[in-house]
Amino acid sequence: MILKKLKSNSSVSLFLVPLVTIAFWIKSLQHPFAYDYFTGEPQNILYYFIYRLVDGKPLVQVVIGIVMTILLAYLMQLVNDRYMFIRIKSKLPALLFVIIVGGFVPMHTLHPVYFGAFFMLIAIYRLxxxxxxxxxxxxxxxxxxxxxxxxxxxxxxxxxxxxxxxGIALLGRETGWREFITLLVGFLLPFVFATAHAILADHLIGSLSILNENIFTSVNHFRSNIPLQVYLVTLILFTITGSIGMFGQYDSKKISSRKYFIVFFWIFIFSLVGFTFIPVTSQEMLVITAIPVTYLIANLFVFMKSRFWSELLFILLVLIVVSMQFSFDFFNG
Incomplete structure (x- = not known):
């Protein structure tokens, strides 16, 4: 009965988003902390302006992290409401996203990935x-x-x-080379502006040093984090189940929905590639991975025919996320 109410088109789920987010982040509010950055990580060009304002203020960082998570959830809901790739009207994606991110306990503070995810979602909306x-x-x-x-x-x-x-090759009609060139030009333009700013500010060498640190620094937050490893395996199993369920509905879905989910699948794959093979990428990438995973799992819950199994799996996911709030104390204590 819980999931049946939450996956409806009622605004109740949207109302619960901030409440559930705060509930899962409550320990961070009680004992605020700043993220354990590697050298150069908070100096990313646009993020550094924010970092300088909140450095040394862990509670402010946690609050901003909560606000960004809520904004991401509502933006995810907006994308689904606009393009209806989950063909039944449902407010579940927003709530499910904050539940999933609720399990990423080390990420319950401010990190540049939240801002990156925000712009990525707007890019998906335009895509x-x-x-x-x-x-x-x-x-x-x-x-x-x-x-x-x-x-x-x-x-x-x-x-x-x-x-x-x-995604452009898949979604566009009679896509030619110009679409790919305009994508690349648009992508490179912010870096051109950033380089010009660094030159004018006489900070080019420092910026290149920071860029080098953000590419080649080896980070191992995840490798020593057993609870997060277990949680990631759980999410992968849910994602595989959701993917199998989606392929079972493949013929009945509209062409647009099929292609949108294929795009999400590729975003999921490349986020895992980055997570696995890029040394500097660590647990923060899971926030990006959670976006396609949320849509796949939401689609699974919305269309699962067995009410018993859907309710059971949803409750199981929530219980696992709740257990994550205490598992870090157990393993670190």
């Missing part, structure tokens, strides 16, 4: 607008530009560029 559109040069430029701006907050967002190239 989906090119479905069956000829000569979508304006939209493809916007997609690239938004992704580039997001990368100036969180550099590892660059790893998702191939997924957006695939």
């Amino acid at each position: 989906f607008a090119i479905f069956e559109t000829k000569k979508a040069y304006s939209s493809t430029f916007d997609v690239g530009f938004l992704l580039g701006v997001g990368a100036l907050f969180y550099l590892n967002l660059v790893v998702l560029l191939p997924a957006f190239i695939v």
Whole structure:
């Protein structure tokens, strides 16, 4: 009965989003902390302006992290409401996203990935607008530009560029080379502006040093984090189940919905590629991965025919997220 109410089109789920977010972040509010950055990580060009304002203020950082998570959830709901790739009207994606992120306990504070994810979602919104559109040069430029701006907050967002190239090839109508060029021009333009600013401010060498640190620094937050590893395996199992369920509905879905989910699948794949093979990428990438995962799992819950199993799996997911709030104390204590 719980899931049946939450997956409806009622605004109750949207009302619960901030409450559930605060509930899962309550320990961080009680004992606020700043993220354990590697050298150069908070100096990402656009994020550094924010970091200087909140450095040394862990409670403010946690509050901003909560606000960004809520904004991401509502933006995810907006994308689904606009393009209806989950064909039944449901407010579940927003709530499910904050539940999933609720399990990423080490990320319950401010991090540049939240700003990167925000711009990535707006880029997805613009990307989906090119479905069956000829000569979508304006939209493809916007997609690239938004992704580039997001990368100036969180550099590892660059790893998702191939997924957006695939998305343009998949969604566009009679797509030619110009669409890909405008995407790349849009993506590179924020970096051109950033380089020009660094030159004018006589900070080019420092900026290149920070860029080097954000590419080659080896980070191992995740490798020593057993609870997060277990949680990631759980999410992968849910995602596989959701993917199998989606392929079972493949013939009954509209062409647009099929293609939108394929784009999400590629975003999921490339986020895992970055997570696995790029040394500097660590647990923060899971916030990006959670976006396609949320849509896949939401689709699973919405269309699962067995009420018993859908309710059981949803409750199981919530219980696992709740257990994550205490598992870190157990393993670290």
